[in-house]
Amino acid sequence: MKKSEVAKLHFPRRFSAGTVAKKTVVYVVLIALCLAFIVPYLWMIVTSLRTEMAYNSTGFTLLPIDEYGNISFHFENYSEAFSALDLGTVFLNTMIVCVVNTVANLFLNSLAAYAFARLKFFGRNSVFRVCLFSMMVPGTVMLVPNYLICDFLGITDSLTALIMPFLMSIYNIFLLRQQFLGVDKEIEEAAKIEGAGVFRIYFRIVLPLVKPMLIVLGITTFMWNYSNYLWPYIVNTDPALRTLSTSLAELMGADYDLTVKLAGAVIVSAPMIIIFFVLQKFIIGGTMAGAVKG
Amino acid sequence: MKRNILKAAVALALGGCIAGSFAACGGSGGDDNTITFYHYAVTSALNTQLEEKLADFTEQTGINVRHIPVSKDNYNATISTRFTSSRNDMDVLYLDQPLLAQYANSNLLLNLDDYITQSSEDSETVAADNEAGFAFNQNAFNSSAWETTVYNGSVYGIPLTINTSVLFYNVATIREACGYSSDEEAIAAVNAIKTWDDLKQFASQIDGLGSTYALFGGMGSGGYMGWYTQCFVGASGGKLYDDATKTVLPNDDGTITDAFEMIKYMFDNSPEEIYNSNSGFTGTTGDPSGNVIFSLSHSSDIKDLDVAYTTFGAIPFPGKTEEIGSVSNIGGENLVIPSRSENKEAALKLIQYLVSEDCMAFFQQCTNNFAAVDKYATIDTFTTDTTSPTYQMYSVVKTQLETAQVRPVVAGWMQVNDNGIPTNLDNYIDGLKTVDEAISDIRTYAAQYLNN
Amino acid sequence: MKAQTKQKLKRNATGYAFILPLILYFVVFQLAPMLIALVISFTNYSLEHLTDYTFVGFENFIELFTNSVKYPMFWSSLKTTFFYILLTVPANIILALVVSALLNSKIKGEKFFKTVFYIPSVTVGVAIMVMWQQMLAPDGLINQLFGTNVDFLNNESTALVVFAFMSIWGGLGYNVLIMLSAMKNIDPAMYEAAEIDGAGAVQKFLYITVPGVMPTVFFFLVTGLISGFQVGEQMLIIYGDTTMVQSVYTYVYGLYYTMRRSCDYATASAMSYFLFVIILIITLIQFRVQNGRPKFIQKLIDRRKKGGELVEKV
Structure with a gap:
């Protein structure tokens, strides 16, 4: 036995x-x-509170100690990073871009996705297929032509240039369409009989049913715009139009102490991580639900 | 009712945001009296200083300057994209030396020949020159730096700051590796190195060279390697490109072979795992001696070598023979004006101001490079303590600048510098190619890009 | 009859009203750039020929493919990219499988672990790069921890592995969520049945869990290939345009060099279209496999149909 x-x-x-x-x-x-995930972040936060001198003269530590081994916090790294990032302007820019793009994405994408899932019209499948096809085009193809287009439209050097090219997302339309396909048709039929218009059925009845997916897509869209890095560099050069990501990259490229750079990294990544902790139930639940249905 | 309000709110929010962001655009450009100046990003403290300088300029001339700092990593990509735009928003810009030929060849830069004079620098002549419309006196600038701005016989830029490579050393390392009893002895021994033979002789007394110690810290990769190659080729009495015969790596006198062999000698005695570790050269507080004997680098590094635990020093890059003497490379930035700038006069005035005494010390401080105007290239900006090692290192760099040689100012050389040279040189160092194969492969590569 | 036509018209009008924003957006910011890039790739549009560019036919493509002197890194960068994919894709799949299986073994704190693993997914890319750059420096965290002295990012033999590691580390949270949800859809009855048969944890994992999540594995394989071919931005953030370690010179990094440093927009467009073709081929194979699956995958799915069905759509 x-x-x-x-x-x-x-x-x-x-x-x-x-x-x-x-x-x-x-x-x-x-x-x-878990430690492999927590330690780097902890190390980043701790190091951002030390001086470069202290950092260089001690070995591995997760305590904010100075070169003599005493605990000390150097918040001046943060004030330096604050001014280096030009945080006020840059934060406002980022929020404008992220909020507009997220709201526009959710509304416009779901509108199109609903049409592809439920409405019957001439050429529906062909249009959808063409859109799907474009999903395969790598983003790098678009960089130069999109700059030329924005230049033609006269929107370079403005926040509009960070918004217009990302107002919609084919991938999100694809995911939302899958969600709409999974919605019980009977609910819509019932509403139709009661005389509700197509837009009202979409907006008032079907859209609330896919709320978990909308939250996930909202977060990912927000996050994507928040992190977007290459494009803002190409299209906007004015420091007054920087976003958090590009401003951090600038900080990284300039001649600052490593502790200030890490303070900058903490400042820039903190908002998204906080949002994540607040909404984690939706994000994790939604991502998992999306994985099954999407 | 509630439904409609919601709908309206969404529409309003969307419309409002989009309209708002549209309104945010515009503003810049179009103003006759405003010029735009693109430059490398600096720390926020230095940025404040720059803004003060530019404000002074505005006060003096009535010209407003919109200045755009861009980090070094993204700078070149940013300005090249700007040239594809249908509208111009660049009037004065920094331009990395190897890019000048590329831009000038594409007719993107203003030809400055009409604004250049070569006269003495006494105040009367200067006043007369200014009267005659000459903005810049070539003789005031470091001559090698000036050469970096000359493409096809015409001047396309004004040198701003310059830099060159020398050999840095860590006294503690030298003392330990060569077994000297005192720092003074070690310093004297290093400073006796004048030729490549001296260097080899010096290296031969190091126990464990190639196993415990690396002779030097490598030449970086890509563009850096191309740049450092200029040191070796110059110091062997040759050049990378012969303008007259349009030959790449002219090697009839064997100078290129000698330079490449010297590079291989350096690498053969420098295991990568030793020099690719940071403290390998600098040492640490606990253990001040490193394992790298020399670091081939430029003045930007000196500020990092200002430490309490050991002494650093520098020697000029030795020449192959004493007749050739010490020769090195030159790097740095030029100021250029795009040919389509609508405000060329104002742009010229700004450049004049930027290379004036008022600004030169500031740019030295920003870049840790030297001013390209000879009389403003002073070590005082970096340190006033003439006995300090920092001062010694800066003064070696300053002396070296007098014999610094320019890389070829030829369109397409940038690719040769970034790829052709480093790739083939790497292959030669690794024993995959012979020196002749490496040279001929670089030539073949260069032929693809140099079309003149 | 007439009413019917009218209704049809109205239906079409409604449909197009819904997708009107999409069409506008798609034409201006997707279709037009794609066509412009295609046109550019057949010209000599570059910094040198900004206004006087001409059509050169397939020359850019031919040069890329055949001129190994001018573009010595073209094929080797593809090889580097393949190598990167080999490093990341299998590791991603295996790690996701193992970690999800551990999380799925009825332990406490599943939510906590999922949250922790997910943090990199919500951290700004540049910030992650700043963090890793400092941690991997010779005097950084990793070297301090292990008492070593390696410049990981500038060492030919470690650089690519380090990038692969960063990508696996960053993607684990998301991968685990997807994999876990696939595992949770496997019918628990099957595990119970297996237990009665005396199967151990490893056997259950190999014979029930793995076949059950096969479609998800396939999904990871395809998305891993597609995103693996597009790796390059991370290298750009760390090294900039030129300071490059040969072993991390991926295809897209080379593309960035051509675009940003050489300013040869035509060749860059040609390179990106070639990348597009590679991705297209992978996607077509994926469709092929999904619609007419090879026998071994079909077999695996049939065997655990109930578990597989829910996740199949992924």
């Missing part, structure tokens, strides 16, 4: 020694993996 089978005979399953050992191994592995 095998050892595990003996255990099974003598103990109720959930208390068996083997299970406890296995669970321990699982926890150890997961916690070790």
Whole structure:
């Protein structure tokens, strides 16, 4: 008789020694993996509170100690990063771009996705297929031509140039269409009989049903625009039009102490991480739900 | 009712935001009295100083300057994209030396020949020159720096700051590696190196060269390697490109072979795993000696070598023989005016101001390079303590600048510098190619890009 | 009859009203750039010929493919990209499988772990790069931890591995979420049945979990290939345009060099269209496999149909 089978005979399953050992191994592995995620962030935050001198003269530490081993916090790194990033202007720019793009994306994408999922009109599938086809085009193809187009439209050197090219997303339309296809048709039929117009059915009835997906897409769209890096560089050069991402890249390229650079990285990444912690239930739940249905 | 309000709110928010962002655009450009100046980004403290300088300029001349700082990494891509725009928003810009030929060849830069004079620098002559419409006196500038602005016999830029490569050393490392009893002895021994043979002789006394110690810290990769190659080729008495015969790597006298062999000698005694670790050269507080004997680098590094735990120093890059003497490369930035700038007069005035005494010290401080105007190239900006190692290192760089040689100012050389030279040189160092194969492969590569 | 036509018209009008923004957007910011790039790739449009560019036919493509002197890195950069894909895709899949299986073993704190793994997915890309750049420096965290002294990002033998690691690290959270949701859709009854048969944890994992999530694995494979071919921006952030370590010279990094440093927009467009063709081929193979699956995948899916069905659409 095998050892595990003996255990099974003598103990109720959930208390068996083997299970406890296995669970321990699982926890150890997961916690070790967790450390690989927490330590870098912790290190970044701690180092951003030290001086470069202290950093250079000590070995590995996760405590904000100075060169003599005493705990000390150097918030002046943050004030320097604040002014280097030109945070006020840059934060406002980023928020304008992200909010407009997120709202526009959710509305316009869902509008198109609903049409592709539910409305019957001439050429629907062909249009959809052409759009899907464009999803395969790598983003780098677009950089130069899009600059030429924005130049032609006269919107370079403005926040509009960060908004217009990203007002919609074919990929999000694709995901939303899948969601709409999964919505029970009967609800819509009932509303139609009651005399509701197409737009009202879409906006008042179907859209609320896919709310979890909308939240996920909203977050990812927001995040994507928040992180967008190459394009803003190409299209806007005026420092007054920088976004958090480009401003951080500028900080990284200039001659600052490493501690100030890390302070900048903390400042720029903090808002998204905070939003994530606040909305994590929706984000994690929605991503998982989207994985199944999408 | 509620429904309509919601709908209207969404529409309003969307419309408002889009309209708002449209309104945010515009503004810049179009103003006759405003010029735009693109330059490398500096720290915020220095940026404040720059703004003060530019405000002074506005006060003096009535010309407003919109200045756009861009980080070095993104600078070239940013300005080249701007040239594809249908509208011009650049009047004065920094331009990396190797790019000048590329831009001038594409007819994108203003030819400055009419504004240049070559006269003495006494105040009367200067006043007369200004009267005659000459904005710049070539003789005031470092001559190698000036050469970087001359493409096909015409001047397309004004040098701003310049830099050159020398050999840095860590006294603690030298003392330990060569077994000297005192710092003075170590410093004297290093400073006796004048030729490549001296250098080899010096290297031969190091125990564990190639195993414990690396002779030098490598030449970087890509564009940096191309730039440092100029040091070796210049110091062996040759050049990378012969303008008269349009030959790449003219090697009839064997100078290129010698230079390449010297590079290989340096690398053969410098294991990558030793020099690719940071403290390999600088050492640390606990262990001031590193494992890298020399660092071939430029003055931007000096500020990092100002440490308490050990002394750093520099020697000029040795020549192959004493007759050739010390020769090195030149790097730095030029100021140029795009040919389509609508405000060329104002742009010229700004450049004049930027290379004046008022600004030169400031640019030295920003870039840790030297001013291209000879009389403003002073070490005082960096340190006033003439006995400090920092001062010694800057003065070696300053002396070296007198014999710094320019890389070929030829359209297409940038690719040769970035790819052709480093790739083939790497292959030669790794033993994949012979020196002749490497040279001929660089020539073949260059032929693809140099079409004149 | 007439009413019917009218209704049809109205239906079409409504449909197009819904997709009107899409059409406008698509034409201006998707279709037009694609066509412009295509046209550019057949010209000599570059910094040198901004106004006087001419059509050169297929020359840019032919030069890229055949002129190994002018573009010595073209094929080798593709090789580097392949190598990067080899480093990332299998590791991504295996890690996602293992970590999801661990999280799915009825442990406490599943939510906590998922959250922690997901943090890099919501961190700004440039910030992540700043963080890793400093941690991987010779005096950075990694070297301090292991007492080593390696310049990971500038060492030919470590650089690409490090980039692969960063990408695996950054993607784990998202991958685990997708994989976990696929695992949770496997019918628990199957595990119970297996337990009765005396199957251990490893056997259950190999014979129930893995076949059950096969479609997701396939999804990772395809998306991993597609995104793997587009790797380059990270290198650009770390190294800039020129300071390059040969071993991280990926295809798209080379494309950025051509575009940003050489300012040869025509060749850059040609390069991006070639990349497009590669991605197109991968996608077509994917469709092919999904619609007429090769036997071994079909077999795996049939075997665990119930678990697979829900996730198949992915």
